Amino acid sequence: MADTRYIRAINKALADAMDADASVVLMGEDIADAGGSFKATRGLLDRFGPARVRDTPISEGAIVGAAVGAALGGLKPVVEIMFMDFVTLAMDALVNQAAKSRFMFGGQASVPMVVRLPHGGGLNAGPQHSQCLEAWFAHIPGLKVLCPATVEDAYSLLRAAIDDPDPVVFVENKALYAMAGDLPEEPARASIGKARIARQGSDVTLVTYGATLFNCLKAADALASDGISAEVVDLRSLQPWDKETVLGSVARTHRAVVAHEAVRSFGVGAEIAAVIGEEGFDDLDAPVGRVGAPFMPVPFARSLESRFIPDAAAIQAAVVASLA
Amino acid sequence: MNSRTAKKAIGGNSRLLDLHRTMLLIRATETALSKLFADGEIPGFIHLSLGQEAVAAGVCSALGPADTLATTHRGHGHVIARGIDLGGFFKELMGREGGQCKGRSGSMHVADMGLGILGANGIVGASVPLALGSALAHQTRATGGIAVAFFGDGAMAEGALHEALNMAALWSLPMIFVCENNGWSEFSPTARQFRGKLANIAGAFGIRHIHVDGNDAEATADAAREAADHARATGPVVLECMTTRFHGHFEGDPQKYRDSEEMAAMAAGDPVARSRARLIELGMAAADLDAIVSETEARVAAAVEASRADALPDFDATLADVYTPMGAH
Incomplete structure (x- = not known):
């Protein structure tokens, strides 16, 4: 459907x-x-x-x-x-x-x-x-x-x-x-712990989950017009998470940025960045970037909240920084 | 009482004698644990139910095989009265491979799903929502079973109890809320911790409240039977058992906060001594009762010996068992 x-x-x-x-x-x-x-x-x-x-x-x-x-x-x-x-x-x-x-x-x-x-x-x-x-x-x-x-x-x-x-x-x-x-008539059975490569790319791996996936895809589109090819990995499952797919992607792109809507400090991205650093160190050409909300409670005002939630531009900027 | 009724009362499978045997097993177990703990053979914390044996024996005597229970950090008596394998119990508390929970639970979480024991619990009041959910499963699946939540008077101040009373009443769940009221919330007298009365709280939700001398095994068994019948036929019920905690909050607690008068008065209410006196009054020979004590102590001693000889749990196997293994479901 x-x-x-x-x-x-x-x-x-x-x-x-x-x-x-x-x-x-x-x-x-x-x-x-x-x-x-x-x-x-x-x-x-x-x-x-x-x-x-x-x-x-x-x-x-x-x-x-x-x-x-x-x-x-x-x-x-x-x-x-x-x-x-x-x-x-x-x-x-x-x-x-x-x-x-x-x-x-x-x-x-x-x-x-x-x-x-x-x-x-x-x-x-x-x-x-x-x-x-x-x-x-x-x-x-x-x-x-x-x-x-x-x-x-x-x-x-x-x-x-x-x-x-x-x-x-x-x-x-x-x-x-x-x-x-799109929801197929007979949706495939999912297995927990498997990520999905939402977009293939060769210059940088964007690791994300939830709604931030769409900001990552938007960022990848913008980066493409600048000649940067971003691969986007949608984790889908955070515990367990698909280390193999993430490390496999980083082994091809040599750069990684982890992005999520949650506050950046002590977040899911910290764990993923740490594992990429520990187990994928030899593949990396740059430090792993992290994009997340700033360290404050979610503010109410429309103008404040819209700046609080990481957008495609923030993700794009983190990718550019990792390529610098 | 003439000698014929006395014989009838204690002959064969007399209920009081059964209750007494259960209490003796709890007493012997807790006494052995006290010594094992002092000798450094039990790691961690244990909370003994010495003095509260009649509640465990009485309440569990009213339960059938489909029934379930969730208990507290002071739960040894309940799981023993429910029939937990003594060897598996001691091995668990001594941290052995053959423990009921493979050495992962210790005293505070010991469980036996086969007996409907949803675990002792390290969190005050947490047994209550667990039993609530179990009662919901009984009702939804029409098992005919009831769920029992054991909790102490200290848990009366926990929100979980009040939330669960409301939900049990709303949904007419087959459930007994068993309060073991020993007057102590850990290290403080409950009178100084809690302003309400359980009867009033139950009443506020339209839940029947039964009050019983929890150091009288027969009275507790009668009250538990009444409560179980009510739970099966009508819905939730609160059974408040007034009892006595002989030892400290945790084993090794010097209890400097209790005065000597209270400590001295405890012996008079000893539920095991009371049931023994009653059995003798009914015509049972003291020597026969002594023989049961010896048999029981020998059983406990054998369980302790077997636990000492048992292997230690395997770390890697434990680490690999955080989630249900694939294919096991």
Whole structure:
């Protein structure tokens, strides 16, 4: 289906997963009657009933904690946290319970659950409704972290996340929800941990994920007109991440810039840059560049926020710097 | 009581005798752990449930095979009463390969999924949402089971409890909230930590509250049966068991914050001594009860010996097991 919106791909993935497996249940605030704040669950209550599409009170800690207990009890809960910022209230459940239960119980049981977390700015939603906190979760052994950029990946990776036996943090950029793209009738099954080369190039590797993919592609277009050929790697999965594809690309281009919307300091890009430095050092002709938001909370005013989110020009500038 | 009813009461599979046996096993286990810890054979922290044995024995006596429980950092009694393999339990606490959780959980996270034990927990109050979710799974999958959340009075101040009470009530979940109220929130008297009363909190959500002397094994078992019936038929229920923590918050805690009067009074409420006295009153011979103690202690000693002889866990295998292995699912 051409022109499928990203949010519709999420909705279809949820519906198809629920059709395929009766143990899949949805939990979250206003997801049933209201269809979700961003309408990801629209129509699912009518289709699957209140026992499988469950409106919860505004109790993020207990929702995610209950999802862990439910997952240990034979269900596959998919939790929607309305904004990624609100997951701060569920950190014990995710970090101490979901991530560790299988490991600390000696592998007696897995915790098949997904927590969907809408992140990102661009909606002028301010400091507590716009953050990109994915690096926190990528730092926790036991969690998997996905962040699809395209419509097809939104569908395929969500299906993969729901099918996965371990807890998956599924990050969706709110600014992409209205984006239309192609969703094949039979989307390919995605495997977690595989990056995609979104654009081939020979002079520099841009490593990115989520909405920043599109700024990287835009930057690559602009660079092409200056005769610079940029390869763009869309990670899709942050934990685990596809080191092989990234290092393979850097081995061909000899330069790398990592770009994301999250704050640059201590971000996902820091890990990737460090690994490229450690394992790809001999391939590098320049230090690995990093592009990310500046070290401040996401500001509200349209004029402030638009400067806060790294744009194509910032990525372009980082590439030019690495070629200097 | 005449001798015929006494015989009937304790003869064969008398419930009190069963409860007493369970309590003796917990008592012997905790006593052995206290010594092992003092001798440096148990790494880390352990929190003993000496004095609280009747709650574990009584509550678990009301559970069936489909039921599940999540417990606390002071969870040894609950997992033993639920029937955890004693060898696997000791090996776990001693950090051995053959441990119930392969030496990764220790005392604070010991779990047995086969028995529906969703783990002890290192986070105060965290057992409650886990049990809530388990109850949700029971309801959604129509297993007929109920979930039990053990928590201490210290957890009454945690938001997780209040969130979970609300959700359990909203959804009429088959769940028992079991509060082991020993009067101590770690190192502080709960009276100084928490202004509310659990009965009132339960009442605020329209949840039935049952209050019981948690040092009386039979009374606790009766109350637990009532609570379990309510959970199965109607929905959530709070069972508050008043009990006594003999040792410190953690083993080795000198408890300078407790006065000598309270410490001296504890012996009078000893649940194990009480059930023993009751059994003797019912006509059971002290020598027979002593024999059970000896058998139980021998069982524990054998488990400790087997644990000492067991291998240490393999680091590389542990490292390779952070995620579910591919193909295992």
